[in-house]
Structures are given as C-alpha cells and as structure tokens.
Amino acid sequence: MQRIKLLLFSLVIAAIIAISLECLPESVNCCQLHPISGAFSFVFPLMGHGAFALFYFIGLLVSWFEVSGGQNCWLDLGEGIAIAGLGYAIAEAIVFRQKRAINRIDERARKAVHIISNLSACLFIWMLGIQTASYFVILGTFMGILLMHLKIIGLKIPGIDEWLRNVGREGEIPGEGSLYNALGILFVLSILRNELAAAISVILILALGDGLATYIGTRYGRHKLPWNSSKTIEGMIGFAAGAICALLVMPVPATILVVMAATIIESLPLRVNDNIVLPVVSSLVYFFMIS
Numbered sequence: 001m002q003r004i005k006l007l008l009f010s011l012v013i014a015a016i017i018a019i020s021l022e023c024l025p026e027s028v029n030c031c032q033l034h035p036i037s038g039a040f041s042f043v044f045p046l047m048g049h050g051a052f053a054l055f056y057f058i059g060l061l062v063s064w065f066e067v068s069g070g071q072n073c074w075l076d077l078g079e080g081i082a083i084a085g086l087g088y089a090i091a092e093a094i095v096f097r098q099k100r101a102i103n104r105i106d107e108r109a110r111k112a113v114h115i116i117s118n119l120s121a122c123l124f125i126w127m128l129g130i131q132t133a134s135y136f137v138i139l140g141t142f143m144g145i146l147l148m149h150l151k152i153i154g155l156k157i158p159g160i161d162e163w164l165r166n167v168g169r170e171g172e173i174p175g176e177g178s179l180y181n182a183l184g185i186l187f188v189l190s191i192l193r194n195e196l197a198a199a200i201s202v203i204l205i206l207a208l209g210d211g212l213a214t215y216i217g218t219r220y221g222r223h224k225l226p227w228n229s230s231k232t233i234e235g236m237i238g239f240a241a242g243a244i245c246a247l248l249v250m251p252v253p254a255t256i257l258v259v260m261a262a263t264i265i266e267s268l269p270l271r272v273n274d275n276i277v278l279p280v281v282s283s284l285v286y287f288f289m290i291s
Contacts (some may be wrong), residue, residue: 006095009043014041014087021083035062036072036080037087043145044088045171048094048152056146078134079190081141086276087185093271111211114181118207121185122200130196132229134189142183148175177275181206184279191283198290201255202247202282205262210274212242213266228269254289258282 014037041058043219046052063081065133066072125133150157151174185203193198217235225231262282266274 002095003045003049004243006091007042008082009086009091009094010045011038011041012087013090014038014084017083017087018080028219035247036066036077037083039063040081040084041087045091047145047149054151056149060142073176074138075131075190075193076132078138078141078186081138082183082187082190082276082280085180085238086280089180089272089276111214114177114208115211117178118181118185118203122185123198124205125200125203126187128201130189130193137182137185137189141179141186142173144179144182148173148179149268151175168192177273180273180275181223182274188279191287192215195286195290197250198254198286199283201250201258202279202286204246204276205243205259205282206278207242208245208260209239209243209262209266213239216241225267228267231267236263239263239266250286252290254286258285261285 003011004125015034018034018037024054026228036059039055043052046055047171063077067074067077096263098282121133121137124136188199188202192202198253213231213235217232223233223236225233225236240263243262244256245248247255247260262278265278265281270277
C-alpha cells in the first residue's frame with residue numbers, strides 16, 4: 001500500500017513540477033518532457049520491486065526515443081529525470097513520515113567524498129562544457145538507479161558494499177544521497193544550460209557549503225537553531241562561509257542572494273534530501289536573477 005501511495009504521489013508531484021516549469025522561457029520549457037518524467041516517476045518508486053526491470057527498460061526506451069527522435073536533447077533528458085527524482089524525493093517525505101537518516105558518528109569520510117565528487121564535477125563541467133558533462137552525469141545516474149535496485153533486493157556487489165559501509169547512513173536507501181546529488185546536478189545543468197559560471201557556482205555551493213557546515217557544526221557547534229534543534233548556528237555560519245566561495249566563479253549580486261537562499265534552505269528541518277533541494281532552489285534563483 002505504501003508503494004502505491006509513493007507511486008501516485010511521485011506521478012502527481014512530478015507532473016505539477018513539470019507543468020510549473022512550463023512557465024519558464026522556451027529555452028528550458030519542459031512541455032515535451034512529460035513522457036520522460038512520467039516514465040521515471042514509475043522507476044524510482046519501484047526500486048526493489050519485481051516490476052522495476054520492466055519500467056526501467058521502458059524509461060530507457062522512452063529516453064532513447066525522445067532524444068533520437070529530436071523531441072528533446074540530452075539536457076532535456078536530464079531535466080526530465082531530475083523532475084521525476086524531485087517528485088519521488090518529495091513523495092518519499094510525505095509517505096514515510098518517520099523516515100530520517102541518522103548521521104554517522106564520524107562524517108568525515110562521507111563529507112570528503114561529497115566535497116571531492118562535487119568539486120570534480122565543477123572541474124569536469126568547466127573543461128568539457130555543460131552539454132558534454134551532462135552525458136556522463138546521465139549515464140552515471142542510469143547506473144546508480146540500477147545499482148540501488150540491486151542493493152535493495154540484497155545483491156552483493158564487490159566494491160560497492162565496502163564503499164557504502166564507509167559513507168552510507170543508517171535510515172536511508174543504499175546510495176540514496178549520491179543519487180539525489182546526481183539528480184540535483186542534472187537539474188542545474190538543464191536549467192542553467194546557457195550559464196556555465198552559474199551552474200558551476202551552484203555545485204560549488206553544494207560541495208563547500210554542505211561540507212563545511214557539517215565539519216564546523218559537529219566540531220564547534222554549541223548553539224542550536226531555534227527552528228531546527230538538529231543543526232547549530234555555527235554550522236549555519238560554516239555553510240555560508242563555504243557557499244560564499246561561489247563569488248569566485250560568479251562575482252555578481254545574484255550570487256549573494258543564492259547563497260542566502262541556500263543557507264536558509266539548508267538550515268530548515270526538511271525531510272526532503274538537501275542534495276536535491278539545494279541545487280534546485282539555487283539554480284532557479286540564479287535563473288530568475290540573471291536570465
């Protein structure tokens with residue numbers, strides 16, 4: 001019953017997001033993305049279920065048809081998958097109200113991976129450009145979804161098991177944080193497809209802001225936020241300090257607003273994974289400020 005609810009909520013929320021994004025200019029208009037986001041709105045909730053293989057294949061088939069037929073480009077494909085993933089993340093927070101990832105006693109390895117992978121993505125995008133970088137992020141997302149399904153059904157995967165033991169959190173699906181991170185990057189690349197510096201800035205905020213917030217919050221945090229007892233004022237300041245480095249890449253007033261919005265979002269007691277919420281909000285703020 002919960003899976004059915006999750007599926008229905010994912011479909012409805014993804015549809016609302018896709019329709020809402022139709023209000024954006026034609027360059028990022030997703031009126032043609034409904035088949036992609038619709039197909040993957042089935043894929044995410046069915047991870048670990050016997051029907052996953054069928055709908056995963058359908059999702060790949062729809063993606064290939066949409067891109068090869070010229071209805072959408074690769075960036076549109078990434079946007080459609082990201083919309084479905086965001087819909088699933090919100091639906092998961094609604095359906096599984098008691099679900100909450102528990103921080104590791106030592107988060108240093110996890111955050112080191114988070115920072116290094118996102119900084120590498122920034123370098124990759126800067127060197128190859130948004131279009132080419134999107135190919136690899138999409139491919140990695142496809143592989144990540146499949147690996148998550150295999151882990152959920154209990155398959156042992158050499159190398160992946162050890163990695164998850166070192167960086168995974170209790171209370172979350174194996175690989176969940178990394179998947180949402182990739183989906184967040186796909187959303188950034190699609191929305192800011194014509195703004196290379198802005199796209200890199202958002203990912204830089206995700207890397208340094210989130211990483212520094214955890215380090216300073218756990219090491220020096222003494223004063224709880226009034227609106228979120230699980231986070232501290234020191235951690236919030238750490239996030240802002242790391243995020244403000246985005247000014248080095250995008251030295252415009254809009255960046256300050258993006259940093260402020262990201263800092264506020266990160267401090268809220270949201271149950272939706274911040275690896276996807278932060279890049280979505282930040283890229284949309286940039287889009288409306290600089291387009």
